[in-house]
Amino acid sequence: MDRMILIKYGELSTKKGNKNFFIKTLYNNVKNKLKNFDVKINKDSARMYIEFRDEELDDIKRVIDKIFGIHMYHIAYIVDTNIDDIKKMTLDVIKNFNFKSFKVETKRSFKQFPTDSLETSRIIGGYILKNINDISVDVHNPDLLIKIEIRDNNSFIYLNEYCGSGGYPVGTQPKGFLMLSGGIDSPVAGYLAMKRGVSLEAVYFEAIPHTSLEARNKVIDLTRKLTEYVDSINLHIVNFTSIQEAIYKNCREDYCITIMRRMMYRIMERLVKERGGYVIINGESIGQVASQTLVSMSVINEVTNVPVIRPVACLDKLEIIDISKKIGTYEISILPFEDCCTVFVPKHPVINPNSQVAKFEENKFDYMSMIDEAIKNLYTVKVKCEEKTNFSELL
Ligand code: ATP
Numbered sequence: 001m002d003r004m005i006l007i008k009y010g011e012l013s014t015k016k017g018n019k020n021f022f023i024k025t026l027y028n029n030v031k032n033k034l035k036n037f038d039v040k041i042n043k044d045s046a047r048m049y050i051e052f053r054d055e056e057l058d059d060i061k062r063v064i065d066k067i068f069g070i071h072m073y074h075i076a077y078i079v080d081t082n083i084d085d086i087k088k089m090t091l092d093v094i095k096n097f098n099f100k101s102f103k104v105e106t107k108r109s110f111k112q113f114p115t116d117s118l119e120t121s122r123i124i125g126g127y128i129l130k131n132i133n134d135i136s137v138d139v140h141n142p143d144l145l146i147k148i149e150i151r152d153n154n155s156f157i158y159l160n161e162y163c164g165s166g167g168y169p170v171g172t173q174p175k176g177f178l179m180l181s182g183g184i185d186s187p188v189a190g191y192l193a194m195k196r197g198v199s200l201e202a203v204y205f206e207a208i209p210h211t212s213l214e215a216r217n218k219v220i221d222l223t224r225k226l227t228e229y230v231d232s233i234n235l236h237i238v239n240f241t242s243i244q245e246a247i248y249k250n251c252r253e254d255y256c257i258t259i260m261r262r263m264m265y266r267i268m269e270r271l272v273k274e275r276g277g278y279v280i281i282n283g284e285s286i287g288q289v290a291s292q293t294l295v296s297m298s299v300i301n302e303v304t305n306v307p308v309i310r311p312v313a314c315l316d317k318l319e320i321i322d323i324s325k326k327i328g329t330y331e332i333s334i335l336p337f338e339d340c341c342t343v344f345v346p347k348h349p350v351i352n353p354n355s356q357v358a359k360f361e362e363n364k365f366d367y368m369s370m371i372d373e374a375i376k377n378l379y380t381v382k383v384k385c386e387e388k389t390n391f392s393e394l395l
């Protein structure tokens with residue numbers, strides 16, 4: 001019996017005008033992620049169909065579970081669209097199951113099929129009752145729900161449904177630049193932005209020798225974890241040492257974090273504009289630390305007009321941790337290496353900074369030329385998804 005993976009689009013099929021673009025992006029993403037498997041992928045406006053080899057199914061499911069834009073899928077048996085074949089195949093599919101009650105649900109998108117959905121369900125149900133003893137139909141709470149989809153050439157029979165990760169296909173939105181530290185929040189912010197279809201580039205500010213190479217490797221590992229949802233992510237590493245030292249040498253101690261973050265935002269704005277992005281994304285969460293009070297956020301944010309998306313702004317830390325555990329970044333994030341925010345923490349950072357004071361303090365040194373220098377010296381690592389997708393090769 002031949003089977004196929006039947007993908008339902010869900011939320012993206014509500015995007016009327018853009019539907020084809022969404023489906024095409026999803027198709028390309030699926031094709032790309034399954035390139036190491038022996039599969040054949042087809043699509044129409046309602047479904048995507050993947051032919052696969054049985055021994056690769058579990059591995060393919062693992063990959064599909066991380067492709068955004070897939071809300072539901074089924075492993076379906078394929079049969080020619082005629083009632084005799086459908087009846088027989090349905091019986092073959094279910095006869096090894098142990099059940100006392102069942103229900104047949106038919107969806108008929110091929111309107112030329114001679115019987116309507118209800119009638120078709122009735123015919124198939126009757127055939128099952130005639131061929132299997134001691135079972136009955138239960139339309140409310142059946143042991144076995146048999147779904148039939150009647151389409152023009154092929155029809156499908158399935159008993160299962162698997163949830164995909166939802167969201168929109170990555171690439172249906174243009175690029176956003178993620179401020180990625182080694183902490184718990186920012187990888188979660190990146191994951192949530194990708195889930196809405198945003199293509200990511202990541203930016204890490206480091207202050208060697210105050211921060212270590214281990215801290216950098218940790219950020220590379222976090223980026224790699226995020227590539228499980230895409231093909232690759234460019235990680236831009238900014239040398240922030242001289243800016244950070246200048247801040248601590250010249251500025252009022254309680255304003256150091258406010259000013260440091262204004263500098264980060266200025267650099268982010270430059271990168272977004274120079275590299276064709278549209279938004280800055282970060283892991284700020286309202287009230288979490290002094291620099292994330294609403295007053296701090298507004299004083300920090302005033303240095304740029306580029307929109308700043310804060311996907312975890314309104315989540316509790318425990319909710320963020322739950323997501324980070326689910327996506328596997330938590331274990332990496334809690335490794336002890338410090339990033340540049342944690343090495344220069346003032347004793348009493350200002351909670352309600354004043355914009356004029358921040359400007360006055362930061363104008364004590366020539367930060368523009370330092371920002372130019374940092375951008376000139378930036379280097380980029382293309383982090384690729386290393387997951388061995390063709391698991392069967394290992395056998
Ligand atoms: P995280 O928020 O990732 O858990 P954190 O809480 O230590 O780390 P904060 O000091 O709260 O980081 O900074 C808020 C946000 O600013 C981070 O979520 C991240 O988006 C960004 N950020 C902070 N430090 C860096 C850095 N060194 N490089 C890039 N982005 C950073």
Ligand code: MG
Nearest residue numbers: 183185283288
């Ligand atoms: Mg944080």
